């Protein structure tokens with residue numbers, strides 16, 4: 001589904017991703033962990049199509065096509081979804097209205113039939129119920145005045161409604177209490193299917209108790225420095241990123 | 257003398273004897289003095305601080321006829337100005353001329369008196385003397401002088417003490433096609449009695465393409481405990497010019513709720529002057545303009561706090577696309593003795609193109625004690641991170657932009673009541689927003 005090869009990305013003149021490679025197949029859940037500033041959000045933003053990132057080398061293929069060539073809205077229509085680390089507040093834009101407009105814009109682009117407001121509302125209410133979210137969410141402006149936790153829940157709600165093929169969750173678990181964390185995990189687990197894939201960026205192993213990943217990668221200094229199964233997350237939890245530092249030192253000692 | 261003044265003053269001599277109220281000694285004097293003052297001062301220039309951003313040089317080179325002989329014959333479909341929830345009294349003027357056939361003054365609710373200025377001048381003209389015998393001292397007040405010298409008609413509205421007029425009075429000012437460009441001058445006077453309530457919709461629109469100049473001067477007097485709900489919808493033709501001055505004076509406990517929407521005209525200037533004269537008088541003002549092409553819209557809002565515990569809440573939004581220019585000047589003065597005043601001003605502006613320009617100047621002067629005041633003004637572009645957020649969910653760029661612009665403006669319309677009217681006004685505004693925009 002997704003094939004990232006030797007990706008180099010510059011932001012504001014500074015190289016952030018330095019040769020990142022990652023393959024994700026349909027049906028898989030990949031966890032990406034790593035210290036602050038490693039480039040995790042940069043990866044999410046690059047996949048979703050945010051401006052301001054310069055790809056200097058490498059490629060990103062999505063279903064065999066060059067993902068980097070597409071506008072953000074075309075990526076969305078093709079099934080890419082990013083749950084933002086910092087969801088944006090949009091005063092004056094109603095959450096339901098926005099979501100329906102987005103939903104229908106995606107369907108239109110895919111040549112599918114659009115849903116009218118009744119049909120859409122039905123779908124939305126089903127999702128709310130499954131995720132144990134309150135109706136109130138529908139009537140508020142997008143993220144306006146939401147607490148940190150509410151914003152993260154809203155991201156998961158949007159994901160549930162839009163049913164993407166590739167969802168990237170950027171620290172959706174940060175700052176959440178255990179109930180909210182379970183809700184996020186529920187949202188992902190509900191959607192897990194052989195056709196979908198997830199990239200779950202997180203700082204903490206605890207989310208992975210609920211969303212059991214197929215692969216865990218460590219992203220440090222712009223590269224995947226270690227990959228493994230879910231036990232890698234436990235090891236990280238125990239030993240922290242300190243051993244990465246040592247690895248790095250070892251690397252540079254080797255490098256000419 | 258400029259082409260502009262020459263054309264008007266020439267016409268003045270011809271039309272003088274026909275002007276309603278001609279022969280009333282005090283009115284003749286007032287008209288003459290204002291005309292003379294105008295002739296010597298001319299139009300304000302950009303050297304005048306309050307006209308710094310609005311040049312009248314082009315206008316000053318244009319000639320205007322002073323009356324539209326065919327104004328009563330233009331065919332106008334009432335659907336042009338129909339508004340939901342506005343099925344009460346109505347006065348319609350076309351190029352400044354009263355259209356009795358389109359107006360509705362029968363069966364007014366008790367306590368509401370609405371008459372054309374021309375009619376009052378034939379009758380109890382004396383009751384208008386305090387309003388019409390004014391001399392305008394400042395050279396920059398050329399248009400007030402022009403109005404004082406020329407105005408032949410308008411709306412005279414009086415609300416009896418305690419009367420509650422909640423169905424809005426619909427005042428319609430239509431600029432219409434004429435064989436030459438017309439300059440028209442309208443004078444409106446509102447007197448809202450003690451404890452009375454009045455709703456008014458001031459509605460400007462253009463029918464057919466015209467390049468007329470409207471000059472509207474209105475005074476609103478709110479007596480103790482009076483309340484005025486005023487919705488101003490300005491949707492004049494795209495080549496029209498409109499100069500307006502609206503003065504509000506609020507006595508003790510009086511309340512003004514003003515909602516203002518500016519969409520049309522090539523050139524507009526509106527001076528809004530609010531005087532809070534009595535204790536606890538309150539003014540809530542919300543405005544928005546949406547401009548495109550080469551439109552130029554200049555709003556000058558001033559609020560004077562002159563009594564104890566007076567308050568104002570001013571909220572203005574501006575959007576400019578194309579090569580349009582918007583100006584917003586919001587000046588709040590809390591005079592000595594106006595202790596306990598509460599004043600708020602928020603002005604935000606959105607530029608949609610590199611050639612558009614908006615100048616915003618909030619001014620707050622405080623000479624009293626225990627005052628709460630805040631003011632802020634910004635001019636910026638659409639929020640890139642909000643745009644990306646919407647696009648990342650699948651909204652095409654053009655649609656995302658429109659959604660954000662609509663949301664930006666919606667806040668300025670949020671207080672319009674009833675909901676049906678708010679919906680209608682929102683649609684008028686949306687029709688003016690770019691529907692599809694290049695990336």
Ligand SMILES: Nc1ncnc2c1ncn2[C@@H]1O[C@H](COP(=O)(O)OP(=O)(O)O)[C@@H](O)[C@H]1O
Nearest residue numbers: 011012016035036037038039040041042043052
């Ligand atoms: N828009 C930007 N402008 C400048 N620097 C940026 C920008 N985005 C990210 N960076 C820098 O790139 C590095 C990686 O950031 P990020 O991808 O957010 O890391 P992570 O999500 O792993 O904490 C950091 O040093 C950060 O300061």
Ligand SMILES: [Mg+2]
Nearest residue numbers: 040041085171
């Ligand atoms: Mg991050």
